[in-house]
Amino acid sequence: MDQTHLPTEVILCHPQQTLAHLTLDWNPQPGALLEVEGRTYKVLERRHRYHLKAGRYQLHKISLYVQTAPRAAESSLVDGRWVIGDATCQYNAHSELLRCTVNPDGPCTDCRDYEPLERSASE
Incomplete structure (x- = not known):
């Protein structure tokens, strides 16, 4: 799997719900702004999800926990x-x-x- 284009799940923190499943070509850090379906969100936390494959853990997807934010x-x-x-x-x-x-x-x-x-x- 191409490590620069990983599947990314965007999760709204409150109320907790999945907003989107995306493939991003960049790695948003906490504090970064992200646009999803015309709305702006601030990344609060980033979690990596791994799968065990052939005796090795491989990065499978990234989960981004976000909150709504006004565009600066x-x-x-x-x-x-x-x-x-x-x-x-x-x-x-x-x-x-x-x-x-x-x-x-x-x-x-x-x-x-x-x-x-x-x-x-x-x-």
């Missing part, structure tokens, strides 16, 4: 993952869960605490 109006792509807020600000947390240290509720637009990210001399 402000997001930035950093190292291949989406983070909340303006990643060009030095206060940005570069996180899927927290926007920044001085203005965690946002918005980043017209924030009085905005400080451009300082680049090191090696960049």
Whole structure:
């Protein structure tokens, strides 16, 4: 089985119910946003399911436990993952869960605490 395209079960935490059975080409980590049938969900937990085959355990599928979440109006792509807020600000947390240290509720637009990210001399 191709390990990059594993069957994935998406499970809503409350009330607990299966939302979808998908095949994803990426591995969502807790905190990541996932769209299923036009709705946005935040991944809370990821569990791996294994099967014993020929005396060895092989990854069979992934279960994602999610909750509904609003799509962040402000997001930035950093190292291949989406983070909340303006990643060009030095206060940005570069996180899927927290926007920044001085203005965690946002918005980043017209924030009085905005400080451009300082680049090191090696960049």
